Amino acid sequence: MHQHLWPHALVRALEARSERPRLRGSRLELPGGDSEIDLRAHELDNRLAALDRDEIDVALISCPPTLELGEELVEAYHDGMLELVAASSGRLRALACGAPREGFAGVCISAIDLADLAPLAPVLAEVERRGELLFVHPGPALTPPGAPDWWPAVVGYTAQMQAAYAAWIARGAAAWPGLRVLFAILAGGAPIQLERLASRGVDTRGVLHDNVYLETASYAERALELAMATYGVGRLVYGSDWPVIDAQPTLRSVRGFGQAVVDAVCRENPARLLA
Numbered sequence: 001m002h003q004h005l006w007p008h009a010l011v012r013a014l015e016a017r018s019e020r021p022r023l024r025g026s027r028l029e030l031p032g033g034d035s036e037i038d039l040r041a042h043e044l045d046n047r048l049a050a051l052d053r054d055e056i057d058v059a060l061i062s063c064p065p066t067l068e069l070g071e072e073l074v075e076a077y078h079d080g081m082l083e084l085v086a087a088s089s090g091r092l093r094a095l096a097c098g099a100p101r102e103g104f105a106g107v108c109i110s111a112i113d114l115a116d117l118a119p120l121a122p123v124l125a126e127v128e129r130r131g132e133l134l135f136v137h138p139g140p141a142l143t144p145p146g147a148p149d150w151w152p153a154v155v156g157y158t159a160q161m162q163a164a165y166a167a168w169i170a171r172g173a174a175a176w177p178g179l180r181v182l183f184a185i186l187a188g189g190a191p192i193q194l195e196r197l198a199s200r201g202v203d204t205r206g207v208l209h210d211n212v213y214l215e216t217a218s219y220a221e222r223a224l225e226l227a228m229a230t231y232g233v234g235r236l237v238y239g240s241d242w243p244v245i246d247a248q249p250t251l252r253s254v255r256g257f258g259q260a261v262v263d264a265v266c267r268e269n270p271a272r273l274l275a
Contacts, residue, residue, distance in 0.1 A: 001270050002135075002184055002217045002239025003059045005092070006042040007080020010063075013073050021067055031068055032140050032152070041243035044084055048091055050242065054251055056266075060274070061085075062095040064244075065110035065139040074098070093274070095135050099123050105274055106133030111157075111164035111184075113139070117172050124172070128179040133273055136164050137184045153218075161188030169207040180273055182213045182237065186223060190214065191230040208235075213273055215239035216265070220253040228257075233264045237273060 006014075014023040021030045028037045040046055051059055061084075063069065063077045074097045081094045082103050096104040100123070107127050113120055114136050127134050141156025165187035172181075183190065191214075194204045214227060217239045227236055238254055240247035254265055 001060045001182060001237045001273070002137075002215050003047075003061055003242050004064055004244060005047055005059075005061045005081070005084065006039075007077065007084050009076040009080030009083075010073060011039065011042065013076040021069060021073070030066075030140075032143070038243065044087060048088065050247075051091060054240075054247060058091055058093060060093050060095065060105065060135075060239075060270075062108035062135055062137060063097050065097075065108070065112075065137055066141075068140055069097070078104075095133070100126050100130055100132060104132075106135060108135045108137055110139030111136050111160040111188075114164040114172070115160075115167050117167060117175070121175075124176050124179060128176045131178075131275060132180075133275075134179055134181045135184070136161070136168075136181060136187075157185065158188035161185055162190065162193065164188075165190045166193075168212065169209065173207075173209045173212060177209075178211070180211045180213070180275070182215055182273060184215055184239065184241075185217055186214045186219055186227055189223075191223075191226045194230055213237055213269065216250050216254060217241035218245055218250065220249055221256065224253055224257070228261070233261055234269060236265050237269045238266045 011023065014021060021028070026037050026039060028035050047059070061081065063074070069077065078096060078101060085092050085094050085103070093105045095106050095108040097108060100107055107123065109120070117124070124134070138157035138160050141152035141160065143151050143156065161183060165183055168181060194207070197207065198204050208231060213235050214231065215237050216224060218241060224236070238251070240250060255262055
């Protein structure tokens, strides 16, 4: 439920740019910094081989808001992803960027945007009307001067996700009760916040909404145990963030809980989310 794949159209568009975001060989240059990219991981044959390796039938693909793509690049992503989905023999499904679009299974939005629900109201209403999935993913994170390389992923992204999750349980879930929402990276550690909510007089049973799900990317046994103890196994889905990070540690952790958990987290819950 959380993979990223760049179609050739997007790669070519990034390579042609003179300003950030852009690609220079294998180096991705973004407004917030640079990183090395293995473009082989974005070839369809290699992606399908990775799915076979992990015994995954279908991957849900999103374009991460962290790339800060403009309209032209987003269109290149959309056009290219429709081609990849069609060529994947049902192994790939994709989310549109920012708003519903024909041929896509739902919408991926930035956690930064979800923190303020009012401007997003038309999009949320339309996703709900169409019966599609809303995937909340971290957006660009500010990094303080001198911070280590891991700071955005560990501090910035999780803070965004916690704020987005809080906004949703405070106002969004009641306003759009039929909208199925999936929060990346366990909503930045949402399970640890429920006891703090209770300490402020909130009845936490009221925030355990049926249509709110958490995905597992980057987490292992301890975090997953807490998530399942808090929300139950029915609100957790497997996601890897491949190829940004290694899929294997989280996948091994999920499988370590036994077949009943694997069936729920890797098959039953994702199927219900995608409806």
